[in-house]
Amino acid sequence: CEDCGKSLIGECKLHGPLIRAKDRVIPSRARLTLPHYLTLRVLELRAGNQQILGVFAKKVIQKRTQFGPYVGQLSTKLTRYDESRLVLQVLKDGGKYFLDTPNEDCGNWMMFVRLARNQEEQTLVAYQHCGEVYFTTVKPIEPHTELKVWYAADYAKFMEASAVFIKEESDACPLPPVAKEPVDPWTCSSCRSTFATFALLESHQCIHKDRV
Numbered sequence: 001c002e003d004c005g006k007s008l009i010g011e012c013k014l015h016g017p018l019i020r021a022k023d024r025v026i027p028s029r030a031r032l033t034l035p036h037y038l039t040l041r042v043l044e045l046r047a048g049n050q051q052i053l054g055v056f057a058k059k060v061i062q063k064r065t066q067f068g069p070y071v072g073q074l075s076t077k078l079t080r081y082d083e084s085r086l087v088l089q090v091l092k093d094g095g096k097y098f099l100d101t102p103n104e105d106c107g108n109w110m111m112f113v114r115l116a117r118n119q120e121e122q123t124l125v126a127y128q129h130c131g132e133v134y135f136t137t138v139k140p141i142e143p144h145t146e147l148k149v150w151y152a153a154d155y156a157k158f159m160e161a162s163a164v165f166i167k168e169e170s171d172a173c174p175l176p177p178v179a180k181e182p183v184d185p186w187t188c189s190s191c192r193s194t195f196a197t198f199a200l201l202e203s204h205q206c207i208h209k210d211r212v
Helices: 153-158 198-211
Strands: 038-046 050-057 073-075 089-092 095-100 124-129 132-137 148-151
Touching: 124 153, 148 153
Parallel strands: 124 148
Antiparallel strands: 038 050, 073 095, 089 095, 124 132
């Protein structure tokens, strides 16, 4: 204690504790990479102060807007698994690797994008290009709408997943009731064929382009 000149274990009983000054909290790398027209929102707070985050649009985002590449560590196994996020893999030098993000300083903002539970809420499609993973909007995204992603058709095959994903309801996380009527299919403007997802339509339209 500089006031009484004594070396003490713990606080000085005469002059009291020191005034502690804390360092400023620095945002993680992932949060710093968030584009200015996107924002993170806390959707749920779990045990241990764990935050469940979602990425939302602050302004209209046009269809065919590409985000990426996804930043992560190449790994033969995942060190962090979240059932609300997509599992991503890439092909590098003949090997198949996970894009692992064990913490927010190992990835970019795309690690916060949650997976789409059905076609209606899907706004992004994930695909691999030149050993990197990108997300592209499949429709215009309105302000205050959450960005949600699922695999493109070819990437779904690579990931051994279905091209259409609908998560079942559960008591722990109830979903809005699903209408009994089928949702409007994606229709090809050239031949009027219909498809369950935009990714399948996009793959089909490539056939028309090849014929031309």
